[in-house]
Amino acid sequence: MSEITLDYGLGWLEDLREDGEIYLDIDISPVTLQSKNTQRKEELKKAVRSALSRLDYVLTGDVSFHLTWQLHEQKRLETSNSSDLDNILKPLIDSCCGIDCVLVDDNQLDDVHVQWVNYYDYDNDKVIITLNFNPSETIQKAKLVFVEIDKDLYLPITKYESVAERREAFDLLQTQYSARKTEIEKDGYLRATRRKNKMQRVFHKGRLCEYEMLNKNEYFE
Known part of the structure; x- marks a missing residue:
């Protein structure tokens, strides 16, 4: 097991390769696929890719993708500002794919689960990504x-x-x-x-x- 701190204090990653799990805690609110805020999209993508690039292996089998969006209940229920859960998935999944990341392609995902949970901080929500996989279905990036x-x-x-x-x-x-x-x-x-x-x-x-x-x-x- 190893823990990696993300750049600029944006969260941390826990590498549990032997147990078949990667846990990524990101202090950035998600963006939707339809969002025109390209700067926010790039910021989120960069944070995820920067963390995953520090792992020295790639997942080569089927992968379970679990996303938890932590945000204040009042913001979620009593405003129209929060996005639909299905719309925030694609940018986060894409951020995990590619030569510097851990997924070869998003068609490796055979199970996708997304949820939101109440979070104490009204102004700052965050996302948690958990990838589960068979430890034997990995290969070194080198x-x-x-x-x-x-x-x-x-x-x-x-x-x-x-x-x-x-x-x-x-x-x-x-x-x-x-x-x-x-x-x-x-x-x-x-x-x-x-x-x-x-x-x-x-x-x-x-x-x-x-x-x-x-x-x-x-x-x-």
Whole structure:
């Protein structure tokens, strides 16, 4: 476990990788997807990305995203100033995605929960983001690439210094993927097949524009 203080006193992050959790407490009120206040959007995005960039790993599996908005009950119930819960989700989710953050793409989210709770400070509300994941479905950011395993489908993998290590890592992924395809041909395309085979999820190339994508031969070079 480690705690990271955000820049400019904007909150803190708790890294619980071994327990499959990242906890981010941000002293900034959320903004909506429709908001025209680009400065506020960038401020929030920068705060989240700055915190997540300090983690040395990326989440490569399915992730649960839990958002708690803390704001004063009177402001929430007795004014029209507070945003709808669904409208504040997208900017915060997007802030967690990308090469410097922890989500490869937002389609990794298989569970999203958002709520508001009463907060003592009327003038200053805040947000708490909790990401839950399988600790075994992570990979170091250093030397991360995506290698093609099938047409337009890629898997995250470390580009080791040793070619022998690269071959060993790729062969393991290829074996798992082949087993998955066999199960699909046998039982049909069910979500359970990937989890049953403990298979690393694939990513379509259209979701990987920020990342280095290689075919098998390029990976072995």
